[in-house]
Amino acid sequence: MITFHVIKEQHGWAIRMDKRMMTPFWSRDLAIREANCLANAIRCHGECAEVIIEDAVPSGPLTKTADARPLSA
Template sequence: MIVFEVVKDANGWAVRRDRTMMMPASCRDAAVAAAERMVNACARHGQIAQLHMVGLS
């Protein structure tokens, strides 16, 4: 399974895959939207993927 995480980091927000930085984002909403697109792209190719929100209260 592929896990995409939206995380708050020192430079703002980021999307990670399997705990590796994939892309920075300017805001939380942009990071969530990008991660959702990645999850949907995986699903279209028959892969199981999930979006996790990490360290957000």
């Protein structure tokens, strides 16, 4: 699995892949957008890729389930 980390740097934000590759950005949004583009390009070739954002608030599932019944049913 290839992992892109979007992290806060001293003078902005950066995308890191391992300790060797780093791409600087002025804004967090641009760094996230570029990291997602890189991950999607890698996924198109059949590889697994993920984006991890530093200090991100965890969210729920990205897709809704088709079953609209309450959990207690």
